[in-house]
Amino acid sequence: MxxxxxxxxxxxxxxxxxxxxxxxxxxxxxxxxxxxxxxxxxxxxxxxxxxxxxxxxxxxxxxxxxxxxxxxxxxxxxxxxxxxxxxxxxxxxxxxxxxGSVNEVIAQLVSPAKLLTISTSWLPDGTTETVVKIPSRELRRLPIKPERLQAIISQISGATVKVELVKERELRV
CATH class of the missing domain: 3.30.300 (GMP Synthetase; Chain A, domain 3)
Structure with a gap:
């Protein structure tokens, strides 16, 4: 049971x-x-x-x-x-x-879309922000809209989360 x-x-x-x-x-x-x-x-x-x-x-x-x-x-x-x-x-x-860990949960929520990176930024006031980068070409494969994904990850993890869509040209730089 x-x-x-x-x-x-x-x-x-x-x-x-x-x-x-x-x-x-x-x-x-x-x-x-x-x-x-x-x-x-x-x-x-x-x-x-x-x-x-x-x-x-x-x-x-x-x-x-x-x-x-x-x-x-x-x-x-x-x-x-x-x-x-x-x-x-x-x-x-x-x-x-x-x-599981925040990163594991993020990867599962984003799936089947591909995930580029998950990084943590430490801000001057002592707080942290998790930045999730997804290639913009994967937008149609995301099961949840990016802004809703951002809100749900924040709710689950209790952390500040920012979801960014990255264009192909920005990746090559």
Whole structure:
């Protein structure tokens, strides 16, 4: 069975116990997380997700990004089936992402577009900014618009992120 932060009974009935309600009240999770947990429980009846652990979900326009741990252990075909099953249960496009380092998450969110570089700049005030460079020719392959991608990476990582599209001529210089 997939590991979720809520009690299975609470997720199925949508009547939360004190522990589950406190997770939502604290702002750590939302009702979206309860809905996604329910969908994961339904999918786990068909697929073996015993190693998988739910982390968090994020909404971007009509796309739902679901962060999971240990999802890389699932074979590629089963992984695609997982996204398909979750999409049909939830009723919108789903992208499942392995929770890991910021760079790993960025690479998965940008996929199938190619990534040029990910770099960190230290600013004079002591903060950092992560700069993600993507070749402009890859724009049509990006699953999320660059400005939305920037917002979602910032939300997931808690860091300031800037997504830049780089033209071919700028690469040769």
């Amino acid at each position: 997939v590991k979720i932060p809520f009690c299975e009974f609470c997720v199925k009935t949508r009547v939360l116990c004190q522990k589950c309600q406190s997770l939502i009240d604290s702002g750590r999770y939302s009702w979206l997380d309860v809905e996604v947990s329910d969908a994961l429980l339904k999918v786990s009846r068909k697929m073996n997700l015993s190693e998988v652990e739910y982390v968090k979900s994020y909404e971007v326009d009509d796309l739902l990004i679901i962060l999971l741990r240990n999802v890389k252990r699932i074979p590629r075909g089963a992984f695609m089936q997982l996204e398909k099953e979750l999409s049909s249960i939830i009723g919108r496009s789903v992208k499942v992402v392995e929770h």
